[in-house]
Amino acid sequence: MIPVILSGGSGSRLWPLSRKLYPKQFLALAGEHTLFQQTVQRLGFEGIERPIIVCNQAHRFIVSEQLDAIGVGAQAMLMEPFGRNTAPAVAIAALKVLAEGRDELLLVLPADHVISDDAALRKALETARAAAEEGEMVLFGIPAERPETGFGYIKAGRGGDGVAPLTPGAWRVDQFVEKPDSARANEFVRSGGYFWNSGMFLFRASRYLDELRSHEPDIYDTCVLAVERSKAEREVVQIDAGTFACCPDNSIDYAVMEKTSRACVVPLAAGWNDVGSWSSLWEVHTKDGNGNVLKGDVVTENSRNCYVHGNSKLVTLLGMEDVVVVETRDAVMIARKDCVQDVKKLVNTLDAGGRQETQSHCQVYRPWGGYDSVDAGTRHQVKHITVKPGAQLSLQMHHHRAEHWIVVSGTARVTCDDKSFLLTENQSTYIPIASVHRLANPGKIPLEIIEVQSGSYLGEDDIERLEDVYGRSVQVPG
Incomplete structure (x- = not known):
């Protein structure tokens, strides 16, 4: 059984914590480890191979670092140039497995779900394995114990002989139901036999x-065709962008499961939560005596059943009930809990206005380290840059900005045109416009510098990358 972990989503309903360049699956929202790491870790038992990861090219190095942090290696990382939904993603994984002369069972899992009962998951997997080995297309259904309008539903039908299940614990899917209104959701719970998809x-x-x-x-x-034209370097497969752009966008549910005659459902009662909204995240956390979930520097007075996440500032609530407050360094989101499914609409509005707050945090991660945006104006920008030991940025040039570098800690190797030299703490240098330059850390401790940019255009796309040890294209900044 090979896990195929789908890690390409943007998690826009959990904005402003979740951003397109660092979405929710890579955040530690429900425990010490990130949702992605938890998904990988819960599969560490006999009979489960190392995972195949499907993710966006922009998240490649985040995935690698998070796997390294928990000591797990992927047997393949399939890099999508852009999302085309789950049906193509799983098809490419299946094609890769068959090309290697194997025809294994594929366990398809989103990277951003919470499951609290690992023993129940393993039991459901054994039930599903028996059905899948008979040629069934198994979907795991969560027993609908309460009315939910944010999920699609599955109605379990009769088995192969009209009464019994197909195999013990697996039932033929009778009907797929789109997200219902409140009245229908209540009816599904009362009648029984319905599961969340x-x-x-x-x-x-x-x-x-x-x-x-x-x-x-x-x-x-x-x-x-996309697989045939893709490029592979060890476990990393770069899916051909030109071909993949022609692929229809469709989910497994619509493309296959609702059309096949072999769809069956295996109940999964394992403390599942898709962490698809702020209200669902409130559900999985321990509450205080007033039903509040409080993260960060938060003080409340006469407030109940709230989710409050502070990041960089003191957040206070007075006389509030059933609200969500999320504060980051560059954005604050306040919503009633019964409206949080519409956060995605809010993000779409921000995207339409060209707001960068939906794309990345002030803290931006790169394969060589990262940077923190400290200050910005119309013609200047200040960053706190951290470079990992032994790492280096790309050899590059800028057409519209100059840069001043001040070493705060560690040792920097600076390349500027035909010169190469070392800088240590409290030393600085100047990189003129159009100079070919590179920053590297030859030391054993992280290198920290303050970068002051000045010029007529300060966007991250003002870069001409000449050489990059991480194999990134000139279109990828940093």
């Missing part, structure tokens, strides 16, 4: 591709 699947690689070829041949054919 978890987005978790188990099927054999060849079975999935056969179903995809039958029901969505355009997706299948485009994925075959």
Whole structure:
């Protein structure tokens, strides 16, 4: 059984903590480890191979670092140039497995879910394995114990002989139901036999591709061609962007599961939560005596059933009930808990206005380290840059800005045109406009510098990358 972990989402409903360049699956929202790391860790038992990770190219180095931090290696990392939903992502994973002469069961898992009962998950996996080995397309269903309007539903039907389950614990899917209104959701809970669609699947690689070829041949054919044209370097596969751009955007549910005659559901009662909104995140955390979940420097008075996340400032609440307050260094979001499903609409509005706060945090991560935006104006910008020991930035030049570098700690190796020299603490240098330059850390401790940029244009896309040890293209900043 090979886990295929889908890690390409942007998690916009958890803005402003979740940003496009650092989405929710890479955040520690429900424990010491990130949601992505927890997904990988819960699969560490016999019969489960190392995972295949499908993620956006912009998240490649985040994925690598988070895997290294928990001591797990991926058997493959499939880099999507952009998202095309889950059906193409799993198709490419299945094609890779078959190309290696294997036809294993693929356990498809989103990277951003919480599961609190690992023993129940393992039991459900064994039930699902028996069904998948008989050629079934298994979907894990969460028993609908309360009415929810934010989930799709599955109605379990009769088994192969009209009464019994297909195999013990697995039932034929009778109907897929779109997100219902409140009245229908209540009816589903009262009638029983309905499950929330978890987005978790188990099927054999060849079975999935056969179903995809039958029901969505355009997706299948485009994925075959995209894999043929992709470039692989050890475990990293760069999916061909030109071909993948032609691939239809569709989910596994719509492309395959709602069309196949072999869809079945295995109940999963394992403390599942998709952490799809601020209210669902409130549900998974321990509350204080007033039902509040408080993170950071937060003080409340006469407030109940609130989720408050402070990051850089003191946050206070007075006389509030059922609200969500999230503070980051560059944004504050306040909402009623019953409105948090609409945070995505808010993000879309911000995107339409060209706001950068949806893209990245003040703290931006790069494969060589990262930087923290300290101050910015129309013609200047100040950053606190950290470079890991032994790491280096790309050899590059800027057309519209000059830079001043001041070493705060560590040792810097600076390349500027035809000169190369070392700087130590409290020393500085100047990088003129259009100079070819590079910053590197030859030392054993992190290098920290203050960078002051000045010029007519300070965007991260003002870069001409001439050489990069991380294999990034000139379009990727930093």
